[in-house]
Amino acid sequence: MKQKLAINGGPATISKTFPWPVFDQAEIDSVADVVRSGKWGNPDCGDMVKDFEDEFAAYCGVKYAMTCVNGSVALRLALIAIGVRPGDEVIIPPYTFIATSSIVLEANCVPVFVDIDPDTYNLDAEKIEAAITNRTKAIIPVHFAGQACDMDKIMAVAKKHNLRVIEDACHGHGAEYKGMKLGSIGDAGCFSFQSSKNLTCGEGGMVITNDEKLYDMMNSLRNVGRVKGGQWYEHHKLGCNYRITQLQVVLLANQLKRLTAQTKQRHDNGTYLNSLLEKIDGIKPLARGVGETIHSYHIYIFKYDKSKFNNLPKAEFAKMLAAEGVPCFMGYPQPLYKQPLFREKNFMCYAIPEEVDYTKVSCPVTEKACYEEAVWIMQNAMLGSGEDMEKFSQAIIKIQKAVIG
Ligand SMILES: *Cc1c(COP(=O)(O)O)cnc(C)c1O
Secondary structure (H helix, E strand, C coil), rough: CCCCCCHHHHCCCCCCCCCCCCCHHHHHHHHHHHHHHCCCCCCCCCCCHHHHHHHHHHHHCCEEEEECCCCHHHHHHHHHHHHCCHHHHHHECCCCCCCHHHHHHHCCCEEEEECCCCCCCCCCHHHHHEEEEEEEEEEECCCCCCCCCCCHHHHHHHCCHHHHHHHCCCCCCCCCHHHHHCCCCCCCCCCCCEEECCCCCCEEEEEEEEEEHHHHHHHHHHHHHCCCCCCCCCCCCCCCCCCCHHHHHHHHHHHHHHHHHHHHHHHHHHHHHHHHHCCCEEEEEECCCCCCCEEECCEEEEEECHHHCCCCCCHHHHHHHCCCCCCCECCCCCCCCCCHHHHHCCCCCCCCCCCCCHHHCCCHHHHHHHHHHHEEEEEHHHCCCCCHHHHCCCCCHHHHHHHHC
């Protein structure tokens, strides 16, 4: 039977909200304790910062972890620390947050866009090799939405061409590829603790690595170019102050205690929601199983086929679904290379050759994802119950029935 849609004043399918961040008195007490201690930051970042870094390194199964002010800076420091030179090319996907690309420009390097895989929306490992030139220095695979990239293939192609790999794991806290934590497989892995992310303290970032030289270099860059054993006012590198405060890390330490259970909840809900949405004609969840053992579902993405919804455009559909109470939206409106930043080359990157013209880039899979297919459900909704997942599915069916008429 056809029901009145919430967007037209009918009753919403779901009325509950999905709070984020999740916290209790433990978080409040931990911050209050730091406030009382008077040790909010520290010239050397403080013991609590180091303690949390060690804890996160152990959690990820790596030797070193370094906090910094945000995920963008984490990526930028990792890229500079691997030793890029002006004009070096860095391979990235165009279906990601702007920071994955802008940090490349900031390092005076050239972003080279390689399309995503239509089944997973991750960097298409099969297409990387064709984009490699003698100036290519690094690959930044993004574990998009919390689903692991095809790391075996990416690491193999990197090894063959002597490239460094920096994993953008800003969606992938706690997620795993073949039992290894995302971020622990490449030369470095970067995380964001911005407020929407699966592990958060409002703003913050982290780089993990097993490479001591890389770690020392990044540490110096974050700490105004100081070096181990150097004097306080002795500066060796072009760094800046990218340090985080004790207030932030005590929040993170408490949030980390919740992460394993939350990740399992999102993973299990994602698996269940896949089984429900697979049954709907015109809805297709992204494929799983390219080696990922735990999916962190920072975003739950499904593909929408408007031909099964009376040609209702995706953006309209997403608005209707949101009105039904599903925390969702249409995701990125366009590939990164279509942003004015790239089209108009609005950057002071003197190392980018004149002939680089981003208006000529074409990544059809990304374009289809942006313009037609992808609908995103946010991670806090994936912390709901099994019954909530059923309601998400029912809301889609309700819309389909209403628009088909
Ligand atoms: C959030 C995010 C970043 C940047 O992190 P910030 O902490 O916001 O600077 C980078 N890459 C991806 C994929 C992200 O989602």
